Amino acid sequence: MEKLKILFAVVLSLGTASAASLGVVHTEGGDVRGQNIPLGLFRSVDVFKGIPFAAKPGTFEKPKPHPGWDGILKATKFAKRCLQISMLQTSTFGSEDCLYLNIWVPHGRHVSSNLPVMIWFYGGGFMVGGSMGPNFLNNYLYSGQEIADKGNVIVVSVGYRVGTLGFLSTGDSRLPGNYGLWDQHAAIAWVHRNIRSFGGDPNNITIFGESAGGASVSFQTLSPHNKGLFKRAISQSGVAFCPWALNRNPRKVAQEVAEKVGCPTDDRMVACLKSTDAGTLAMASPPITQGSPDHPAVENLLLSPVVDGDFLPDQPGNLFHNAAEIDYLAGANDMDGHLFTSQDIPSLGDKNQETPIEDVKRLLAAYTKEKGQAGLDIAFAEYSSNWGSTPSQDTIKRTAVDIGTDYIFLVPIQTAIYLHAANAMSGRTYSYQLSEPSLMAGPGKPYHDWVGADHADDLQYVFGKPFPTPKAYGDRNRDLSGYMIAYWANFARTGDPNKGNMKGPVTWPEFTSTGHQFLNINAKMNENSIEKEMRLRFVRLWTSTLPSLPSYGVTDAE
Structure with a gap:
C-alpha cells in the first residue's frame, strides 16, 4: 500500500x-x-492578468496604441475596472487607465498552438461592469x-469604458460617443495581432458577451471597422435592437450631464465637458x-451606443451585410425580464402579495405608449388571451414577466437572428x-416556484x-x-x-429563414x-x- 502511495505521488508530480x-x-x-496553474495529470492553464491593449485613454477620445514597456511585464494581477459609479450611486471607483485584458491558455503535455480564441465582453447596462465580474472569495464570475x-x-476578457466616460454623446461629430465600443474594437484588433504568440489562431476568433x-x-x-478581425459571435440576452441598447436622443443626456457638472449647454459645452x-x-x-x-427602470439606461x-x-437594421460572413449564435433566457419586471411591479416578486391586473396593464401601457390606447388594447388582448374569466395570481404574475422578457430581450434578439439569417x-x-x-425558485426560497432562467442566470453555467x-x-x-461549455466551445x-471536441446531448439545428x-x-434535454x-x-x-x-x-425628442 505504501509503495502504491509513493508511486502515485511520483506520477502526480510528473504530471x-x-x-x-x-x-x-x-x-x-x-x-x-x-502564471501557470496545474490542473491535474498533464493539464495546466497559463493565466495572464492585466496586459494593456491600449494606452490610458483621453477623456472622450478613441483609444490609442500602448507605448510598450521595458523588461518583462509581470502579468499576475487583474487591472482595475474602468472608472464607474458604485452600485449605490453615491461614489465612484475604478481607474481611467483601464484598457487591459486577461488571457487563459490551456495546455496538455505540449504547449498549445492554433487554438480557437474566445473574447468576452461583460454586461452592466453600459453603465457599470468589469472584465472579471463579481468576485466572491477570489472566485471571479468571469474567470476563463x-x-x-x-x-x-483560449479565453480573453477585456475592460472597456462604461457610463459617462464610455458613452456620452452630443449626437454629432463634436462628441460622437461609442468610446466603449472603440475600446472593445481595439481589444479585438490587439488579440488578432498578438494571440499567435499565446498559442491562439488569429483567424479563428469568436467574440461573446x-x-x-x-x-x-x-x-x-x-x-465595418471589424472586417476580417473575427469569425464568429455569441450574443447572450442582448443585441443592438434591445430598447436599452441604442440611444436615439443622446444630446438630451449630454446636456443633463453638463448641467450637473456646471458646464454651459451652448457651444462651449463640449470643451467644458472635456x-x-x-x-x-x-x-x-x-x-x-x-x-x-408607469416608468419601467429599463428606460433609465440612458448611456448607450x-x-x-x-x-x-x-x-x-441596415448594417447586417457587415455580418454576412460571421457565424452567429444568439438567444435569451426564458424569464430574462423577471429581474426588471419584479422591480417595476414589486408585488410581483412577493409570494405573499397579490399583483393587480391594473399594474400589468400600466406596465404594458408604458412599453406601448407611442401607440396610445389602441396599442395597449391590442397588446393586452394578446397577452391575456389564455387567461379565462378568473386568472390566478400565478398567471397574472407570469404574464407580467413574459411582457418584460419579450419587450426588453426576446423579441429584439429574435429580430437580430431573423436579420442575420436573411443576410x-x-x-x-x-x-x-x-x-x-x-x-x-421553489419552496423556502425567495422566488415563486415557476420562475425559470432569470437575467444573468446563464453566466454561471457558461463560465463553469x-x-x-x-x-x-x-x-x-x-x-x-x-x-x-460544449456547445459554446x-x-x-x-x-x-x-x-x-465535445458532444452536446442533442443536435442543435441551424436557424434558417424558413425553419x-x-x-x-x-439540464434535461432530449429530442x-x-x-x-x-x-x-x-x-x-x-x-x-x-x-x-x-x-x-x-417622439424620440421628448
Whole structure:
C-alpha cells in the first residue's frame, strides 16, 4: 500500500511537472510572463492578468496604441475596472487607465498552438461592469479557466469604458460617443495581432458577451471597422435592437450631464465637458432609479451606443451585410425580464402579495405608449388571451414577466437572428432559449416556484461555476454547465455547436429563414428540446402589428 502511495505521488508530480507552459511571451508592447496553474495529470492553464491593449485613454477620445514597456511585464494581477459609479450611486471607483485584458491558455503535455480564441465582453447596462465580474472569495464570475480547460480554447476578457466616460454623446461629430465600443474594437484588433504568440489562431476568433456585452457583440458584428478581425459571435440576452441598447436622443443626456457638472449647454459645452475631472463626469451619469409600472427602470439606461456615422454608419437594421460572413449564435433566457419586471411591479416578486391586473396593464401601457390606447388594447388582448374569466395570481404574475422578457430581450434578439439569417452569405445562425429553473425558485426560497432562467442566470453555467464550487450546485447544474461549455466551445472551434471536441446531448439545428428552429437549453434535454418559431405570436405583435399602428405624439425628442 505504501509503495502504491509513493508511486502515485511520483506520477502526480510528473504530471504537473510535465504539463506545458508558455513561459515568457513576446507581444507588440514587450515581453509578458503569466502564471501557470496545474490542473491535474498533464493539464495546466497559463493565466495572464492585466496586459494593456491600449494606452490610458483621453477623456472622450478613441483609444490609442500602448507605448510598450521595458523588461518583462509581470502579468499576475487583474487591472482595475474602468472608472464607474458604485452600485449605490453615491461614489465612484475604478481607474481611467483601464484598457487591459486577461488571457487563459490551456495546455496538455505540449504547449498549445492554433487554438480557437474566445473574447468576452461583460454586461452592466453600459453603465457599470468589469472584465472579471463579481468576485466572491477570489472566485471571479468571469474567470476563463473552466471554459479554457474543458473546451480547449483560449479565453480573453477585456475592460472597456462604461457610463459617462464610455458613452456620452452630443449626437454629432463634436462628441460622437461609442468610446466603449472603440475600446472593445481595439481589444479585438490587439488579440488578432498578438494571440499567435499565446498559442491562439488569429483567424479563428469568436467574440461573446451577455446583456450589454451581448449587445456589444451585436454592434461589433455590424461595424465595418471589424472586417476580417473575427469569425464568429455569441450574443447572450442582448443585441443592438434591445430598447436599452441604442440611444436615439443622446444630446438630451449630454446636456443633463453638463448641467450637473456646471458646464454651459451652448457651444462651449463640449470643451467644458472635456476639461472636467473624470471622476466628476462618472458621478454625473443619469441615476438608475427604482422603476414603477408607469416608468419601467429599463428606460433609465440612458448611456448607450449611438449611430455615430463612423463605428455605426447607419441604423443597426441596415448594417447586417457587415455580418454576412460571421457565424452567429444568439438567444435569451426564458424569464430574462423577471429581474426588471419584479422591480417595476414589486408585488410581483412577493409570494405573499397579490399583483393587480391594473399594474400589468400600466406596465404594458408604458412599453406601448407611442401607440396610445389602441396599442395597449391590442397588446393586452394578446397577452391575456389564455387567461379565462378568473386568472390566478400565478398567471397574472407570469404574464407580467413574459411582457418584460419579450419587450426588453426576446423579441429584439429574435429580430437580430431573423436579420442575420436573411443576410447571411457563409455565416451560419443558431438560436436558443435557456429554460433552466432559477436556483432562487421553489419552496423556502425567495422566488415563486415557476420562475425559470432569470437575467444573468446563464453566466454561471457558461463560465463553469458548478465545477469549482460543487457545494453550491447539484449534479443537474454541472450537467447543464458541461452542455453549455460544449456547445459554446464547439461553435468557437468550428462554427457549428455540434462539431468539435465535445458532444452536446442533442443536435442543435441551424436557424434558417424558413425553419425558425431553436434549441431549448436546460439540464434535461432530449429530442423535444428542438423547437421552432419562438414566441412567434408575440414577435409579430411587437415587430409588425404595433409598429403598423399610427403613433400618438410621442417622439424620440421628448
